Structure formats: structure tokens, C-alpha cells
Amino acid sequence: MSAEHKRYVKKLKIRHAVIWLLRIGLLAAFLGIWELVAHYRIVDPFIISSPSRIVRLIGELYRENNLFPHILASLYETVLGFVIATVLGSLIAMALWWSKGLRDVLEPYLITLNSLPKIALGPIIIVWMGTGEKAIIFMAVLICVIITIISMLSGFIGVDKEKIMLLQSMKAGKLKIMTKLIIPANIPTLISVLKINVGLSWIGSILGEYLSSQKGLGYLLVYGSQVFQLDLVMASTVILCLLAGGMYGFVAIIEKIVRKHFG
């Protein structure tokens, strides 16, 4: 390794370290200022809570065995909604790629459903499915599935026509074109859909819990705001941030593995 290259690598490492320091520093400064503002009552901690109060409350919830049941309920609904919507949406997109006729017939419905604020369907879902976790999972699926169909279908249709013609010249039928070209060419599309769906499935499950639940982080959020317990609202929000970040990180790991195999 030349001295010049060593200097270049060192510069890169320093830059990387500085970025991490700034990230951590930013968070520490935010928490520190928040704590001080609440501690010296510059703003009433009843309204904004404080990091120490949040940590205390999370500890209390844990000791009372009130933390994990809510976390697990939300996590279960979100992950299930996420998986069902991604698989179902991808399968529907495949069917729509396969049949242009079906695509033409369903296009206006897809556009309408995509534009519709899904929360408007909440009351109907509760009437049809009750107030349990089924309704919440359905809400999460509903929010993710349409965008999955539209994104995947647009990826499928966008595959280079010349590549399709190459396979046709090799006498490939639709199934071979799908398995050898369309699906592998759209692995990057699937990864971005997964990333979008992480956020959307959390929106779906929390919305569902707002509307109809006795457990879960969405329920804690609503309950906390109703009884003016802002510590609970803030604690739930912090836990939500950590869970959504963790789920995104999990998708990023999948992306790394997939990219290693699919280039």
C-alpha cells in the first residue's frame, strides 16, 4: 500500500468516525436540551415529558409486566401485515404483468384505491372484522398492499424490452420470462418496496390500534393522550422509533445478503 493510499484510507476512516460522532452528538444534544428544558421548567414537563421520566416510566411498565405484551402485540400485527401485504401485493403484480387484459380492467380500481385515504375504511373494517387484532392486521395489509402492487408492477413492466425479446428468441414462454428475467431483475424494486412497507405497516397497525384495540403501542398512545399522561405517549413513541428502526435495519441486512447474490 503506497503512502498516498494510506493517507486516503486514513482520511476516509476519520470522516466515517466524525459522521458517527456527529450523529451521536446530535442525539445527545437533543436529549440533553430536552432534559434541561424540562428540569428547569422552561416548558412544563407535563406537556413535553423528559428523557429521564420516559426511562423511569419504561422501567415501571417493565416491572409491572406491562411493557412487552404491548410491544409484542404491535410487533406481531405489524410484521404479519408487512409480510402478507408484500407477498400478496407481489403475487397480484405478477398476475397483472402476466395478463394485460386483467391489468387494463383493474387499472382504474388500483388508482382509486391508491388515492383513497385508507383510514376512511376503518369503521367499515371494524364492523366487518370486529375490534380485535384481525382488523388491525387487515388495516396494515390494506395500507401496504396497493403501493406494493403498483411499485412491483411498474418494476415488472419497466424491464428492458430487448431482454424480453432475447428470451423470446430463445423460445421462452411467459413462465420462463417471469422466473429468469422479470423476478430477478426486480429484486432491487422488492427491496425498496420492503423499505417503504416497514413504515407503512407501522402506520397501518398503529392506526388500527387507535381505532380498535385494548393493547399495543397505538393503544398506549391513545390511552396516554386521553388521560393526559404525556410520559406514556412519549415513551410509546420512543419505543415505536426503536422498533421501526430495528425493522428497517433488518430489511437493510436482507438487502445486503440479496445484493451479494444478485449483484
Place this chain on the structure above:
Amino acid sequence: MKILELKNLNFTYHSKEQETKALDSVSFSVEEGEFVGLVGPSGCGKTTILNLLAGIYPAEKGTVFLRGNPLEHTTTKIALMPQRDQLFEWRTIEKNVMLGLEITGTKTKENIRYGLSLLNKYGLGDFIKKHPSELSGGMRQRAALIRTLVLRPDVLLLDEPFSALDFQTRLNVCDDVYSIIKQEKKTALLVTHDISECISLCDKVIVLSKRPAHILQTVGIDIDKSLSPLKRRESHDFGKYFEAIWKLLEDKNECGTQTLCKKT
């Protein structure tokens, strides 16, 4: 011996607004081992002819004969090499080359060995586990040609295979592709808008009119066949053929020649 014969081929593209006649009674034949070029103005229907031969579109009228028999649309005896190499980035070079075998269900040990032997023979043996993005433009083009050859076709259809390359690479790849096709004793039909490229590679050049394409003239190229395409460009007859084809297109196509490459 005639390996390929097209008789009165017609084709029309249909859209909601209009119908566009692309081919008007195109007839020509190709002898076994010949390298034949198709030139004509942009959009005249050159690629349509290749797509019909590759079985991508069915001809609306007319017949194609392969070795005297009507062309079956399930045959892989005619193979297409598209405009860009179209290698699949997520596959290694080896897997790209084997793609046709997977599609046709002929991935036997013997055919795999044949594919690997072609890769070794044409200088890609050390790159079989690499992905296309790790190869140069010329190497990618060679890999694409081997992907076509591994199906053991009788006729190769080359659809402007060098158009995506820079000029210097293009001349080198031209030499490479020509030498591989000749070594493998294949018949080739080349579509290009570059008259110079066509003369340097082909035994005869079929000049097409503007759309709907019909044949204006077939020009036999009589330049020493033992020379490489690059050396053929230096032949003193090269300019003569160029002028003849250029004039033919200029006279018959009004402004059609504006879309063709001038001599380089």
C-alpha cells in the same frame, strides 16, 4: 447451399391511431457460411426482419425457409444477438452463457462443457465467475456472442451488435466477432446503419428502401476474405463499395441517407 430463404415477407405494425407497413414483399436468400448485411435508413424495417426470423413476431404474409423447410417458430436454429449485449447483471458470465440452455431445457453436461470450452477458447475462461459489470465492453460483447453460439444455431442474427460501443472498441470487437463467427463456421445476418461496418464484415450487402422496406439492390462485396474487417477497410475497393451503397440510398431514399453513418 441456401440455408435461409425469405419469400415475399410482409409485415404491418398496428396501433389504435394508424397502421404502419414495415415490410413490402421482401425476398432474399443467404448461402451457408455467408455473412450478409442489411442496410437501410433508420426505421425502415431492418430489425423487423430479424425479429420475424427470430420468431418474435409472426409474419403476416410470406414464408421463411430454413434449409429448404418452412421455418418452425419453435426452432433455436436461428439465434439473435441484440443491439446491446443484454447480459443479466445478477448472473455470472458462466450463468449468462448458459441462459439459453436453461430456457431450452438443454443444459446437459455436454452442452455445459461446450459453453465452457467456447469461453476458454475466446479468452473469457478466467472471467466465468465474474459479473458483467466487471468486464470491458468488448469482453461483454464476446460473452453475448458465446451465449448465442452455445445454442449451436445455424444462423446468427446480429442486430446492430456494436452500436453501443465507442469507436475504437467497436473496430476491435468487430474483428473479434467476425473471427469467432468464421471459426465456428456460422452463417450471419447483420443489421446495421453503418455502411463501412457492413462492407468490412459482409460477403454481400442487401440495401433496403425506406419504409415499407423492399430490396433496392444486393451488392456483392469482393474484398479479400482472408483479411480482418479492420484490414478490409484499408482495401482500395472499400471506397468504391461505400460510394455505390451510399449513392443507392441517396438516390432512392430522398433524405433517408441522413440517418446513415458516413464513411469512417
